Amino acid sequence: MTNEQNKQETIKKETLWTKAVRKFFRDKMGVISFSIVCLYALIALGVACGFWATEWSELNPDMKNTGPSADFWLGTNILGQDIYQRAIFSTKTAFEVGLVVALVATMLGAIVGCLSGYFSGTWIDEFFLWIIGCIDCIPFYLFVAAVGFAVNTLAQNLNASFGIEGFEYFAMHIAMIATFWTATARLVRGEVIKIKHLEFVEAAHAIGVPGPKIIFKHILPNTFHILLVQATIAFVSAIKSEVILSYLGLGVKNTVSWGKMIAEATQEVPAGIYSNFFAASAFLFVLVMAFNIFADALQDALDPKKVS
Amino acid sequence: MRLITFVGIVLSIFLTVSCGERKTAKGKVYWHSEDGAPTKLDPIESATTYANRITTAVYDTLYEYKYLKRHPYELKPNLAANMPEISEDGLVYTIKIKEGVKFIDDACFKTKENPKGKGREVVAADFVYSLKRHFDPKNSSQGSWLWRGRIVGLDDWGKAAREAGTTDYAAKIKGLQATDKYTIQITLTEPYPQILYTFAMGFASVVPQEAVEKYGKQLTTNPVGSGPFMLKSFNKTKAVLVKNPTYRKEVFDIHYEGYDEEKHGFTGIKALHGKTLPIVDTVIISFMKQDVARWNSLNKGNEIQFGTIPKDQIDNALMSKKPPKVIEKLAKKFHFDYERESGFVFSVFNMTDPAFGYSDDPKRNEMNKALRKAIRKAFDWQGRIDVFYAGIGEPFVGIIPPGISGYSEFPKDSITRDVEGAKKLLKDAGWTAENLPVFEYPNAASTTATQFFEQVRGWLEEIGYPRKKIKQKEFATFGDLNKSMKERKNIINSYGWGLDYPDAENVMQLFYGPNASPGSNASNFDHPEYNELFEKAKPMPDSEERTKLYKRMTEILLEECVGMFGFSRTRLKLWNKNTIMYPTREILSNVFKYVDVIKKDKKKKKNTKADGNGNAGDANNSGDAGQKNTENKE
Numbered sequence: 001m002t003n004e005q006n007k008q009e010t011i012k013k014e015t016l017w018t019k020a021v022r023k024f025f026r027d028k029m030g031v032i033s034f035s036i037v038c039l040y041a042l043i044a045l046g047v048a049c050g051f052w053a054t055e056w057s058e059l060n061p062d063m064k065n066t067g068p069s070a071d072f073w074l075g076t077n078i079l080g081q082d083i084y085q086r087a088i089f090s091t092k093t094a095f096e097v098g099l100v101v102a103l104v105a106t107m108l109g110a111i112v113g114c115l116s117g118y119f120s121g122t123w124i125d126e127f128f129l130w131i132i133g134c135i136d137c138i139p140f141y142l143f144v145a146a147v148g149f150a151v152n153t154l155a156q157n158l159n160a161s162f163g164i165e166g167f168e169y170f171a172m173h174i175a176m177i178a179t180f181w182t183a184t185a186r187l188v189r190g191e192v193i194k195i196k197h198l199e200f201v202e203a204a205h206a207i208g209v210p211g212p213k214i215i216f217k218h219i220l221p222n223t224f225h226i227l228l229v230q231a232t233i234a235f236v237s238a239i240k241s242e243v244i245l246s247y248l249g250l251g252v253k254n255t256v257s258w259g260k261m262i263a264e265a266t267q268e269v270p271a272g273i274y275s276n277f278f279a280a281s282a283f284l285f286v287l288v289m290a291f292n293i294f295a296d297a298l299q300d301a302l303d304p305k306k307v308s
Numbered sequence: 309m310r311l312i313t314f315v316g317i318v319l320s321i322f323l324t325v326s327c328g329e330r331k332t333a334k335g336k337v338y339w340h341s342e343d344g345a346p347t348k349l350d351p352i353e354s355a356t357t358y359a360n361r362i363t364t365a366v367y368d369t370l371y372e373y374k375y376l377k378r379h380p381y382e383l384k385p386n387l388a389a390n391m392p393e394i395s396e397d398g399l400v401y402t403i404k405i406k407e408g409v410k411f412i413d414d415a416c417f418k419t420k421e422n423p424k425g426k427g428r429e430v431v432a433a434d435f436v437y438s439l440k441r442h443f444d445p446k447n448s449s450q451g452s453w454l455w456r457g458r459i460v461g462l463d464d465w466g467k468a469a470r471e472a473g474t475t476d477y478a479a480k481i482k483g484l485q486a487t488d489k490y491t492i493q494i495t496l497t498e499p500y501p502q503i504l505y506t507f508a509m510g511f512a513s514v515v516p517q518e519a520v521e522k523y524g525k526q527l528t529t530n531p532v533g534s535g536p537f538m539l540k541s542f543n544k545t546k547a548v549l550v551k552n553p554t555y556r557k558e559v560f561d562i563h564y565e566g567y568d569e570e571k572h573g574f575t576g577i578k579a580l581h582g583k584t585l586p587i588v589d590t591v592i593i594s595f596m597k598q599d600v601a602r603w604n605s606l607n608k609g610n611e612i613q614f615g616t617i618p619k620d621q622i623d624n625a626l627m628s629k630k631p632p633k634v635i636e637k638l639a640k641k642f643h644f645d646y647e648r649e650s651g652f653v654f655s656v657f658n659m660t661d662p663a664f665g666y667s668d669d670p671k672r673n674e675m676n677k678a679l680r681k682a683i684r685k686a687f688d689w690q691g692r693i694d695v696f697y698a699g700i701g702e703p704f705v706g707i708i709p710p711g712i713s714g715y716s717e718f719p720k721d722s723i724t725r726d727v728e729g730a731k732k733l734l735k736d737a738g739w740t741a742e743n744l745p746v747f748e749y750p751n752a753a754s755t756t757a758t759q760f761f762e763q764v765r766g767w768l769e770e771i772g773y774p775r776k777k778i779k780q781k782e783f784a785t786f787g788d789l790n791k792s793m794k795e796r797k798n799i800i801n802s803y804g805w806g807l808d809y810p811d812a813e814n815v816m817q818l819f820y821g822p823n824a825s826p827g828s829n830a831s832n833f834d835h836p837e838y839n840e841l842f843e844k845a846k847p848m849p850d851s852e853e854r855t856k857l858y859k860r861m862t863e864i865l866l867e868e869c870v871g872m873f874g875f876s877r878t879r880l881k882l883w884n885k886n887t888i889m890y891p892t893r894e895i896l897s898n899v900f901k902y903v904d905v906i907k908k909d910k911k912k913k914k915n916t917k918a919d920g921n922g923n924a925g926d927a928n929n930s931g932d933a934g935q936k937n938t939e940n941k942e
Contacts, residue, residue: 057769
């Protein structure tokens with residue numbers, strides 16, 4: 001076998017995904033960002049497993065608003081709580097919110113987008129487009145706040161009437177999912193409209209493959225490159241939104257987050273106390289930057305035009 | 309040419325607007341600030357301190373408090389000509405009102421005979437009408453509770469109006485009558501010594517029927533009163549009051565008002581003795597909810613003239629906390645005073661909640677009592693004061709704050725933190741991490757509220773409460789939180805109670821069974837002995853005998869562990885040295901009439917500018933003279 005034949009063989013075996021991986025690992029910034037995201041994920045996992053940051057809520061009344069020290073690396077807040085531990089614990093909150101929102105919103109967007117695209121031009125498509133249009137025309141934070149409070153009230157009623165507990169924890173997640181899925185749905189719809197006219201879909205129709213199977217087995221997998229990029233965008237948007245919502249008092253409950261820390265800082269900064277502000281902002285900034293660069297690199301790597 | 313005219317008009321409008329009320333106002337202008345805004349100024353709905361302050365400035369009340377006499381407070385006649393004649397059995401009050409007092413000129417008085425709408429004389433019937441309004445079913449009175457069941461026939465009049473669907477204001481009420489043009493006679497169902505205090509509240513302001521008929525719901529923005537000021541404008545951010553030109557002759561007698569050189573000398577208020585009230589021509593009240601905005605405005609020196617020290621600035625602004633004393637830089641610019649609030653903050657358990665309150669099962673009942681006591685032992689009052697109240701002040705035992713009639717001393721164990729004792733109580737009662745009920749801490753969404761929750765969670769964790777069982781129950785607004793409290797859905801309620809009048813009865817009723825939610829008894833405490841004692845003490849004036857009863861009632865509250873009480877916050881007040889006053893936001897409300905502003909002398913101003921000291925130039929005091937000397941004012 002000649003070298004030329006070997007090369008041709010390699011090219012033949014390379015799929016869109018292998019090409020994307022190869023391209024991604026050629027992007028140094030992308031790899032560094034991915035490593036940072038992995039590090040954060042590892043921190044979050046450690047927090048979830050109870051390996052570290054277990055004393056984030058502990059009060060130290062004699063140590064309120066202290067600066068960095070050997071005991072408290074990033075100082076303490078007004079209640080004497082360790083800011084470093086709280087910032088580390090907040091990584092878990094961020095990942096939890098990011099993962100839940102990104103996964104569910106992307107799945108929902110994919111399903112709706114597929115159905116809408118596959119049935120484009122029918123009342124089903126019109127109906128979904130109408131819903132998407134309605135949601136998108138409401139200002140984001142207004143909508144999230146309204147849904148968040150509505151779900152929260154529903155959770156309290158469920159708790160009072162049926163003893164169902166813990167539902168209120170997901171009020172903000174549900175509120176964000178309710179808005180984030182629309183962007184994915186639009187993109188997937190466009191892609192599905194393109195795909196459904198390709199030969200393999202027409203062939204599936206010709207041999208009598210049922211519609212749902214065509215949609216979810218043959219068309220949906222071909223939109224995964226979009227879904228992956230959308231999921232990363234949703235992930236980082238969810239983290240940022242959580243911070244803003246927590247800052248506004250609409251965020252996560254019974255736990256700590258960077259947004260809550262920044263909200264606390266608004267009362268401290270005028271008095272010249274910056275520990276909470278710097279700690280939460282730095283953790284958030286690095287993660288969001290890393291995720292954005294990672295998402296860009298992923299988008300470049302998965303773009304069929306660029307890959308080909 | 310047209311373009312120039314247009315530009316000229318636009319510029320003049322712009323300049324007029326930007327110069328603001330202060331620059332366009334004539335005469336002396338006092339610029340006040342409040343940390344919240346009133347929503348309604350109709351006396352029947354003036355339930356907040358902010359609303360009360362304005363309603364009492366534009367309307368007259370029969371009585372008011374002496375301006376300088378505080379702790380204890382003392383009533384004095386306002387619209388009333390003198391203190392009332394009270395029958396021996398304490399049931400009949402006869403009150404004469406001043407003759408010749410007039411409502412302000414207003415369109416509501418326009419008639420053929422009075423085309424300019426000159427204000428008519430205030431008569432006794434106006435007071436009767438104003439009180440009846442609270443019981444008119446068409447009105448949403450927030451003050452009717454003050455007189456419900458107290459005045460003979462008043463409740464029945466309201467009931468009859470509800471049943472008939474129409475209100476007959478001409479109908480006579482046996483217990484509330486104008487016996488002649490200037491005499492009011494009130495007959496009570498039972499002795500109610502606090503009734504005089506209620507006549508000093510904004511709720512009891514005297515409103516002319518003509519104004520209510522003309523403006524209806526719009527009365528809130530068109531007040532027609534006989535007070536020292538008239539409302540010129542009112543919106544969510546600002547209210548402007550101007551001097552009432554037809555206000556009766558009232559002279560400031562500082563000695564009658566309770567002047568004490570040691571307490572009040574630093575204010576320079578002595579200079580106002582003999583002056584005709586009100587002194588300033590215009591009062592601008594800025595409603596500034598943001599601490600930072602209020603603080604910056606006060607420090608600018610040429611904006612608001614009164615403010616409080618924000619929580620996050622206390623460490624920078626005070627050189628000492630016991631007693632509070634401001635740093636020299638502030639002392640040069642401002643007069644400073646501190647005052648303990650006439651109220652308190654406290655937390656009460658919902659005694660109808662089976663998990664924490666009363667239970668039908670005697671064993672569980674005892675367990676719940678032990679649980680409440682353990683939570684009380686975990687509660688760190690000093691920690692709370694240090695974090696949220698700048699470490700200023702001390703908690704008190706019982707429910708009656710020091711300085712209020714009926715206050716008694718008790719052992720301090722109910723406000724002393726004892727983590728080990730709490731753990732032992734839980735263990736002895738059979739509580740374990742597994743069987744402890746979920747503790748939901750309700751609050752309205754805010755950063756401070758979350759910090760309150762986090763602090764409580766930290767304390768409870770220390771006594772062995774599992775973190776996952778301590779949850780925050782967050783509400784979008786205070787209204788939602790309040791609604792949940794009224795519907796008895798919260799297991800604990802933490803809030804502040806501002807005294808409506810300076811009498812312990814206003815506190816003890818907070819635990820009276822029949823006042824349970826949606827009434828003022830947020831704990832829904834219903835204890836036969838307590839209720840019986842309350843009813844016995846109700847008709848009594850402040851006396852040793854009543855204090856004895858209140859002491860026993862407080863003991864019951866402590867023994868049953870209804871909650872964690874209490875703490876009266878300390879207000880830190882600063883006012884510009886170009887103003888003369890002795891400000892307060894406790895109990896008193898009609899205070900703007902006593903304020904004076906020292907107008908800048910132009911020549912002096914030039915000299916001051918040359919000295920590079922724009923603010924202190926014309927103040928009559930400087931440096932440490934601006935601080936109150938007395939350490940123990942309470």
